[in-house]
Amino acid sequence: MTKPLLFTLNGHARVVEALCREAGMEEGSFELRHFPDGESYVRVLADVADRDTVILCGLDRPDGRFLPLWFLASALREAGARSVGLVAPYLAYMRQDKRFHEGEGVTSRYFAGLLSVQFDWLATVDPHLHRYHSLGEIYSIPSRVVHAAPLLSSHLADRNDIFLVGPDEESEQWVSGLGEEAGVPWVTARKQRHGDRDVVISLPDLSAVHGRHAVLVDDVISSGATMERTLEALAGEAVRVSACLCVHGLFVDGADRRLLAAGAGELVSANTISHDSNDIDVGPLLAAAVVDLVGA
Ligand code: R5P
Numbered sequence: 001m002t003k004p005l006l007f008t009l010n011g012h013a014r015v016v017e018a019l020c021r022e023a024g025m026e027e028g029s030f031e032l033r034h035f036p037d038g039e040s041y042v043r044v045l046a047d048v049a050d051r052d053t054v055i056l057c058g059l060d061r062p063d064g065r066f067l068p069l070w071f072l073a074s075a076l077r078e079a080g081a082r083s084v085g086l087v088a089p090y091l092a093y094m095r096q097d098k099r100f101h102e103g104e105g106v107t108s109r110y111f112a113g114l115l116s117v118q119f120d121w122l123a124t125v126d127p128h129l130h131r132y133h134s135l136g137e138i139y140s141i142p143s144r145v146v147h148a149a150p151l152l153s154s155h156l157a158d159r160n161d162i163f164l165v166g167p168d169e170e171s172e173q174w175v176s177g178l179g180e181e182a183g184v185p186w187v188t189a190r191k192q193r194h195g196d197r198d199v200v201i202s203l204p205d206l207s208a209v210h211g212r213h214a215v216l217v218d219d220v221i222s223s224g225a226t227m228e229r230t231l232e233a234l235a236g237e238a239v240r241v242s243a244c245l246c247v248h249g250l251f252v253d254g255a256d257r258r259l260l261a262a263g264a265g266e267l268v269s270a271n272t273i274s275h276d277s278n279d280i281d282v283g284p285l286l287a288a289a290v291v292d293l294v295g296a
Contacts, residue, residue, distance in 0.1 A: 002050075002051055003024050003026045004051065004052040005025065005026055005027070005028035006019055006028060007027075007054070007055045007056070008027070010065065011274045012056055014283045015056060015087070015282065015283040015286055016056065018284050018286065022283075023287040023290040023291050028044075028046035028048065029046050032068055040071055042068065044072075048079045051081055052081070052085070052294050053076050053081040053084050053085070054084075055072060055087070056087045056089075058090050058273060059091055059093075066114075070114075074118070083120040083294075084120055085120055085122070087123045087286055087290060089124065089271070089286065090124070090272040091122075093111035093112075094108050094129070098131055108132070112138035113138075115141075116140040121141050121142040121293045122143040123146070124144075124146075125145070125148050125247065125272045125286070126146075144292060144293055146286060148280050148282050148285065149174045149219065151270070151280045152245045153178050156182040156184060156215065159182070159242075160184065161211075162212055162214070163184060163186060163212045163215070164179045164182075165186070165215070166218065167188075167191055167201055167226045169190065172188045175217045185208065187204050189201050189203050189204065189230060190204075191229075197225045213239075215244075215245060216231070216264070217244075217245045218246050220248045221248070221255060221259070221269075223253070224251065224252070224255025224259050227259055228255075228258060231244075231262045231263055231264060235263060241265050243267070246268070247269065248269065248273055249275045249278075271283075
């Protein structure tokens, strides 16, 4: 069987390495550039006729990335690719999962509809599943979700002086799993969101974890407001913080610097979005998912 061809739209060198090494892929050549007026030009250079193809594209900051992705997938199909799969280490538009106010668009569903039209399958890492239980509720193509959150436990090894803090009820799934695996206590706070960067965090009673250092855990850090308010609340209780762990570190507008200045200790994230805090490699997990999907 010929090797599937991999087309990478942005970064992710370690994921590319893992996909080639562990999923037996070869890199395919293509050209993507912008005309002076900003429109995208795409040209497939590799011979893709009757080949399985995969596009690797991080979908953080998705609006500018979506059209080139769409054009490349279309060009691959027109050049005769047998299949076009998508590896999106970070899957955008998962958080608007209901109409919170009259007239709002449920963009998670719209985005899923678009990707489902264009791709044969999707592999991603810990998508933000809160009100949806699985991607199958909104994606009509086969999908595989791999879990990087359990790998964050490597940062908890041999730490019996800590407790984990999830900043909201949605984080309970991550924080409880890690806490049980690492054998350390965990709590979840309550979050009220009043705006994109305006959240209020209320901590539960911390007397059972008195004297321990806190490690904050969430799936996504975006504006950083959730973590910053949690750090402030912990400081108000005189709790020392040793690290903030997340799977997807978007760190919008210098949120990483603000968190470090606010006493986050260490920042740790998975390499679903390139950042200095990347310390968890999702490449091997994604390679296994691709093998499964291409072979299906
Ligand atoms: C939300 O529901 C997620 O789990 C995160 O808590 C949220 O995305 C963090 O956003 P921000 O960093 O903007 O507060």
